[in-house]
Amino acid sequence: HQTKLKSRNFPCPSLPAPLRMQQYEDLGSVVSGYETVEQSLAADDGRARLLLLGAKRSGKTSILQVVFQKMSPHETLFLDPTSSLEVTDISNNTFVHLKILDFPGGYDFTDKKISPEVVFKWDGSIVFVIDQQDGQDDLTAVEHFLDVARLALSVNPKIAIDVLIHKVEAEAESFHDDLNERVRHIRQVIIEQLREERLNVHPTFHLTSIYDHTIFEAFSKIVQKRIPQMLQLENLLSGLVMNCRIEKAYVFDVISKIYIATDNSDLDHFYELCSDAIDVVIDVSRIYSSEEQKGGGSKNSEDGGGGLGPYDSKSG
Numbered sequence: 001h002q003t004k005l006k007s008r009n010f011p012c013p014s015l016p017a018p019l020r021m022q023q024y025e026d027l028g029s030v031v032s033g034y035e036t037v038e039q040s041l042a043a044d045d046g047r048a049r050l051l052l053l054g055a056k057r058s059g060k061t062s063i064l065q066v067v068f069q070k071m072s073p074h075e076t077l078f079l080d081p082t083s084s085l086e087v088t089d090i091s092n093n094t095f096v097h098l099k100i101l102d103f104p105g106g107y108d109f110t111d112k113k114i115s116p117e118v119v120f121k122w123d124g125s126i127v128f129v130i131d132q133q134d135g136q137d138d139l140t141a142v143e144h145f146l147d148v149a150r151l152a153l154s155v156n157p158k159i160a161i162d163v164l165i166h167k168v169e170a171e172a173e174s175f176h177d178d179l180n181e182r183v184r185h186i187r188q189v190i191i192e193q194l195r196e197e198r199l200n201v202h203p204t205f206h207l208t209s210i211y212d213h214t215i216f217e218a219f220s221k222i223v224q225k226r227i228p229q230m231l232q233l234e235n236l237l238s239g240l241v242m243n244c245r246i247e248k249a250y251v252f253d254v255i256s257k258i259y260i261a262t263d264n265s266d267l268d269h270f271y272e273l274c275s276d277a278i279d280v281v282i283d284v285s286r287i288y289s290s291e292e293q294k295g296g297g298s299k300n301s302e303d304g305g306g307g308l309g310p311y312d313s314k315s316g
Helices: 037-042 060-068 073-078 116-120 135-155 173-196 214-224 230-244 271-288 291-295
Strands: 007-009 021-024 048-054 086-091 097-102 124-131 160-166 204-207 250-253 258-262
Touching: 037 086, 037 116, 048 060, 048 135, 060 073, 060 086, 060 097, 060 214, 116 135, 124 135, 135 160, 135 173, 160 173, 160 214, 204 214, 214 258, 214 271, 230 250, 230 258, 250 271
Parallel strands: 048 097, 048 124, 124 160, 160 204
Antiparallel strands: 007 021, 021 086, 086 097, 250 258
């Protein structure tokens, strides 16, 4: 079964041309040069794969749009539900080189044309999104998670699993105790079920919201698992911090605001400040960039290499 697919580029509303991202639709999405989803999934293109799974309306597509396509969180309220597998290629720089598979809510691999072996055999992570606000469907979400975990581990025992307990809004302070209890319950049920079924996997849990920095920090840690040079980068940054007497050092992907690496100090409250600083740098850079850069009329812009004025658009 093969379906002809049409590719399209998504422009980034707040960033210039260097954002190299392509998405494709129907059964899903395909990278440039492939005609079908099956061909894209079977291609060994060196990209780490992030598999976005979860229940309907759990927020998977909103996460993808906010983190990698710079959509405003409030605009995600108008997104249509994902009805077919969508594959998005991210090529921001050497480290953020990803293939993201956004599955429809409650995706059942047993009823589909795409083989689970093609999906799970590659290096990557399952990113399973659970909407903590939808309390009635907690058990349904956990059952779906277990089904996915069983199938994925049977194909690839080394696959990583990250669980995003999502829509944990900071504004809901009046429900703080209830929120903590619900999060604790979801985590406990998943761990107990994995232990009961003797599935040899230790998922990483993240509390996230698209309305603050938590979703960017979570994806930073997810992407870092896919970077082979992570230890060397951490050692280099730790040496920089020690020798230059600075408090904290990060290597950022400016486009997505994912931090690729940081030093080994325990200080972790600087990310939000650095993230806001990146926004300021981008905004100021756009104001003072040349007219040629603004209009995208330079040769670099035509080649997809337009810049952010004096700053490198790929990492900082």
